[in-house]
Amino acid sequence: MLSLIVFLPIIAGLIILAVPSSQKQIIRIVSLLAAIGQGVLAFLIWRGYDPSIPGITAGPGGSAFGSFQFVEKLSWININLGALGSMNIDYFLGVDGISVTMVILTALVSAIGVLSSWTIQKQVKGYFILYNLLATAMMGCFVALDFFLFYVFWELMLLPMYFLIGIWGGPNREYAAIKFFLYTLFGSVFMLLVMIGLYFSVTDPVTGNHTFSLVAMATQSNFNVAGAIFAPENHGWRLIAFIVLFIGFAIKVPMFPFHTWLPDAHVEAPTPISVILAGVLLKLGTYGMMRINFPLFPEVFQASMYVIGIFGAINIIYGAFCALAQQDLKKMVAYSSISHMGYVLLGLAAGNSEGMLGALYQMFNHGTITAMLFLLVGVIYDRAHTRQIDKFGGLSSYMPRYAAVVTIAWFASLGLPGLSGFISEAFVFVGAFSSVTTRPIAIVSVLGIVFGAAYLLWSLQRMFLGKRKPDAAYDLEVDAEGHEHIHFHDWKGKLDLDARELVMLVPLAVITIALGIYPMPVIGMLTSSINKLVQVLSPVVLTSLN
Amino acid sequence: MEQLATIGLNHYLTISAILLCLGLFAVMTRKNAIVILMGVELILNAANINFLAFSKYNGSMQGVMFSLFVIVLAAAEAAIALAIVINIFKIFKSVDVSSIDSLKE
């Protein structure tokens, strides 16, 4: 099942390969079908998932089958290293609470991405092949339970992303693309070394061999290779490994000061790619932390919670301030992502259930909300061919539907109760404040709530309220009976949201509202895993709860 | 005279070392491709002298064999080298190696 959901897009990609590039519609439909298929599978997984099974570490008897679900484990690579025994790499998929939500999110966002790619006209064939490749890689990252497999998927994301930004991007796309590529590669090459080191330091309790299995690595007692580089007594190297991994993931998050690729990438990327980038890719960073970085080196995590928290706070406030200063709407949204991912970091740093839960739920909500934000930015960009906030004004008189959705999205993003964003942020704060370590940080980061509201409301006002700006990107004319109409230069389509855009936006909006009113459908899947994770991460947190 | 009568290994080695240096000197300083190749010959002959001397002084045949092969290969090399140099002269109208540097950096 997981294999299917992972490789469905690639299959679609291969089919598209066979379709002549003139048949644009067929190509689109094929990938849409793949995306829908993914959605259906994701739904089945959601239905079939048993929230009571925690996951995170191996179940009884050291095998993953007890604790993970939809597990698929095949021996993939088994090569002889002579004295070092044999190198076993498994094709090992499975989900637990922290990944199943991300799987659902990925399926959702990539489906929406396909829809929003409908307007791509340039080299449709190549576009959708790369897009499907990307979809597979993302999905793979979330379900892979073997570090090697994870790494393969992780790196596999880079190339399609590079081309998708570089070929279909904006005027300055080359710069953004190579910047993205090098940044993320730089983050991940060191991960490779750590991965190898871990391989030599960990044995699988079942087979007794060295293993890449993340499940085995998540149990400290499996670090039982005497004198291995990451053996428990090897504090120095373990610290280094933690930092290396953390930076690798932090670049994806992106965490200050490794975030500068994000605004460039977003500004240049076409709308669907921005949606994917913000909706899913950023989550991979924090997911990696929860899945790999922290459980493998819990004692280092304990020691560094404070630092992580501080970086989270910096992200929150710094991102908010940068967003406040932007003139380009898309850039503002990009910085808002930085700010919102800061909440995730903060929640993780709290190290207790509330915080972790908030972080993970925030990852999910940020996925849906930011997807909405970028789609909305795309909508206005299609019409006005500019994203300068000052080039608009009074839009809500002329595009009421659009304004309504924007209002929902904006308020969701500033964490208004009743919308999903609020609950996750609230839990992040609850957690961060409840843990003594991060309490001061939490107190500081609360400011983020205000500044978040500030930049969002300000942009909302400048674009949608008031009257048309004199130098606005659209013309205003008053017809006979005094009704005002606007039209954008060279925009033939519907002025307000058209059907396709509604199909993309309404589900997201509905999800945002529904999960804001009753979050259990998602949270219910997380809790046991989160609690388990907190236990794995150590008893130290528990004693420091007040 | 008895000095001469007792020419020892060191003498051979010294000679060969000197030859080597001369060869290298020629290779490094001369501009003419032919002369450079002669320098290479000197290097090879230096090696030959070594082989022969050693083979004489530790009484094994391999040295002699080796030097024979070196001589032969030196000849072969010279043949190829000259062919190439002639070709170069055809194209560049010169055999000054320092002027032949269109491929660089």
Added chain:
Amino acid sequence: MFELPSGAEIQSIIAVLKANTGFFIPEIYLSVLFMAVILVDLVTKGRKNNVLSITTLLGLLGSIYFIFQQHALPSGEIFFGMYVIDRYALFFKYFFVVSGIIAVIITMADEQFNREVKSMGEYYALIISMVIGMIMMASSGDLLMIFLSMELVSFSAYILTGYFKRNRRSSEAALKYLVYGAVSSGLMIYGFSLIYGLTAQTNLIKISAALAAHGYDPLIMILATLLILAGFGYKIGAVPFHFWSPDVYEGAPTPITAYLSVASKAAGFALLMRFFYIAVPRAALPVEDVMGIDWVALLIVLSIASMVYGNVVALWQKNVKRLLAYSSIAHAGYLLLGVLLRDALGTQATLFYLTSYFLMNFGAFYVVTLIANKTGSENLEDYRGLGRRMPIAGAALTVFLISLVGLPPTIGFIGKLMIFSALLAKGSLYIWLALIGVLTSVISLYYYMLIPLNMYLRDSEQPEEKSFNPGLIANILMSFLMILTLWFGLFFTPLSDFARYSSAMFGITLQ
């Protein structure tokens, strides 16, 4: 002073020779093929047709059969220790033959030959002679054999490099190659002579025995080793013995560039490893050798220098062939990482890396050749917008480059994975080398990506969007290589097991 052998001895010698020829069949076969090709050339009067190339292809393919026969043979020395039969040599026999085949294929694809030369004449014969020479390099167990085989390879290479007689760049490259090669091989011979002087032996094993038994004067030994290293370093194109390679690679005909960059580099490594593992004392060495000579440090310096220099200078290249030349220098550095470990895993990793390098580099050069056919240029600027006009070639080239960078899911990634695994398994001292390795590979990403960047992200100046089709066979071959690169990137067990199987010299695996 030397007493002549008695008749009995001569009899026994002849007997041994007769016996040993049985172990020498592939080489003999290839030599026959060599002459056969020359004959065919005479028959066809050098007329341009594929008879020559086809004969060569089939001949080389045939040789694989004979090589395969040798799996049955026991490891050991033949011809009085001149020559070695072992799995290690076998690996390289396959390697060189196949690379010869691919070189021929690329040649067939390269249209520059039509422009430059009237007759393919001895071209293919020389390729075969190079194959023979390299096979001998890989299997030689004696300094003399090493010298002979190396010269055989070099001579053929000189001629092939200058094969475009009327082409300035080709001839210049030949000259440079010649001079540089001659000097460094001369130095190597001098080093050999010194070794011989120290040990009175030319057989590698005997040398190591003698060194171990009597010890030696470190100073002379160092000088000898350095001079020999100069000879090997020139073959593998490692800094600081690399200077010839960029110019030669740029000037030589593309198939020869590919051939040199893959095969003769591999031959160099084959020699290097055999010499350093067998000849010089290597008993479970600490880094600081008992006899005061720090080989490992020497190789470490070479490897770091190569990785950094190769990658950094490549950033500036505008000519694709030259860019690949520098990248090949960098890859020599990565390979040295495996060599300097001097253990089983290291050897295995090196051999595996060679294989991966073989695939991706040949692939890259093949595509470059095809593109050069269409655009008549190897300049980065002229690659603009090619991705659209040559979709398959573009995709293939991208895959090969990604593999050269070392990103999954390609064989290049696995190669790096093996090398780094070997390093980390060896201990934390080597982690720093691994760090340099990954850092430089990030640099390499940049210049490798310059090519796809030009192919896809930029549009060509001239608006004409007519798509170039390199032809069915070419497409199939490219796709084949591409798929191999990807396939072995995902399922590399057989390759790596074969590398492990082959990492035994004289039937002994290092520990």
Added chain:
Amino acid sequence: MHSLIQLSIVVLLLPLLSFVTLIFFNRRLPRRGDFIGVGILGTAFALSAYIFWTVIVQSYDPAFRVAWDFTWIDLGNVPGVGPLQVKMGIVIDNLTAIMLAMVTLISLLVHLYSTGYMAGDKNYGRYFAYLGIFTFSMLGIVLSDNLFSIYIFWELVGLSSYLLIGFFFEKDSAADAQKKAFLANRVGDIGMWLGILILYSQFHTFSFSEVYANLAAGKFALSNAWLTAAGILLFMGCVGKSAQFPLHIWLPDAMEGPTPVSALIHAATMVAAGVYFVARIFVMLTPDALHVIAFIGAFTAFMAATIAITQNDIKRVLAYSTVSQLGYMVLGLGVGAYSAALFHLVTHAFFKACLFLGSGAIIHAMHHEQDMRWMGGLRKHMPWTFATFTLATLALAGLPLTSGFLSKDAILAGAIGFANVEGGGIYYLIPVLGFFSAMLTAFYMGRQIWLVFFGESRTHLKPADPHHGDHHAHDSHAAHGDDHHAEHGVHEVSWNMRAPLVILAALSVFFVYSPDPLDGAKGWFMKMIPTPATVVGAANPQIGSLPAGSVLPQLAAVGALPETHTAEGAVAPAEHGAAPAAAEHGAAAASHGEAKGGHAYSDPRQAEIVHAGHAAHYTAIYISSVMVVLGIGLAFVVYVFGIIDPAKTAVAIRPLYLFSLNKWYWDEIYQATFIKGSVVLSKLLSWFDTNVVDGIVNGVATLVRKFAFANAGFDKYVVDGLVNFTAFSVNTTGAVLRKLQTGKVQTYVVMLLVAVFGYFIYYFTRLIY
């Protein structure tokens, strides 16, 4: 589930239903579906009236409390905590019942009124939808049984207020005002949220009852300073919503909204929510926190009153008077006059709503003229409005026989009592400010009445400029777009706008609340809403009388207002003395069940204050009456008899006048400090981001940025920068190294030899040494 709970759930959800229906279908419904809004609110009011009847009138029980909750979020078995759920719930007690009735009633009246006032607006339907969601969230606040849900509805109220203030969003002023309101409230909410976090981090629950139980059990592990901080932080929520200093600035601007909205939200209900919330958390407020609250309240009351006297916009006068009255309530809570404060909340809700609706009627009749200087002589034209408006004014001014008198007097009495108990000189500041503000109130309301209703019409005096002087001028409807004062005669408003006025005015008379026109304490309200028992005093009595030294540093740490420190220091000894005495007073009070609902106080201090307040009752009456008379008298002197010419006075005391006219320059100050500050900071940071951070990462920043836009060779800098953090090193090494490749074969040879013999010499030296 208790039947009342079911009812209240219905009451809660009905307005939401109205919102959902109207927001989606208003355009498809006749009359844009306003009847739905009104009808639904009617039902809601009927139901809550029934609740009120059962709880308060029919069977009153001082300890009445029904609660119901359900698990909203289940966190499972949390390590270190055990099973953990976040619950949502509803609680009904006497206070809730009263608030329910009040909110629904006013909301209903405003709905009704709006059908007339907003008629013809292009977003007529959406307007009622917004009213619906507002009512929903307000009722949510009233009914919530835990901090988390209160916070949720708190923000939702903020949202609906945002939407309604900006209802005429084409006006930049409205857009500014709505943003300002939301942000100011957010600042308050931060504090509230932190307060909630402090409590949660201790008890892992949000529920009021559980929190209080834990507090009473002394489970609060942190220092008392944290508890005080929690109290003050929670109070910050009230500061935001109830427009207390220093966050009062948004309320006057909020008058950009339609006038009925001002009546409903920004006079009667939402702004009162803050006070209601403080009342809810009253039992956990430490004396220190209460002191802060009292002083803020007193100061706000005074400041707002001084501002109100010089405003010319009729709605702004009322707005500031609202701020001032809210100050009273907060003051009341701060001094411990719990019942009185809530009593004032209710009375004020009615008469202030009446005033706003009245002013709305006037504005409506005057075709959206809001400047009192151009009104006058309206009493002839609009008798109904005049009568009701005047009655409400009297109530606001606090003349006897009005409801305002009862409540305000009770508060002031409490203030005096409080000052007596605390016994510190500085505490007398609070009643003094209170009384002084009472006088000012009387003055500016007198002024308003006179300017609006008496004298001759001054419309013709208005300087005729196309866009009406100050931009706060008027609500620009599509229908009532332009206005010509001269032509249209001013006429009384229609019945659906008149009826609410009458009802509200009727509710501003004393007998609704108390048989004795002079003593609210004898009234049912104060009987039925007694001061609840504190949970902090009981659990750890040392809080009340903590030695100054030990508290101050911690207080400073949590940033309470400075005066409390000194105050605390000053009164500490006094309280030691006071406590026992208070104890027996309380006992006595309890024994001969006096007008304190026969409630025994666990906290002696509280008992003492209440008792002293009761004692100070008549003093309060006398002083306040005098003050009010003074105020009105002054108004007469100035505006009726014209003995003092306001214009001349204004010139005479120009600085003071301007200070008041410009609202103490708070807006300017905030603009200059916080807003400018953060904008500048943001610009700075984003510059920092694009140049420095990006720069460090990309190597030499400027180079990168320059090359970033030159499509040519820029990327080589990027790569170098990205790869090893200094663009230069790699790149220049590359540049240098490649020069080695001279193309001259001999140099190659030379370098080869250099390398070989270099090594050799290196080893040679190593061998020598």
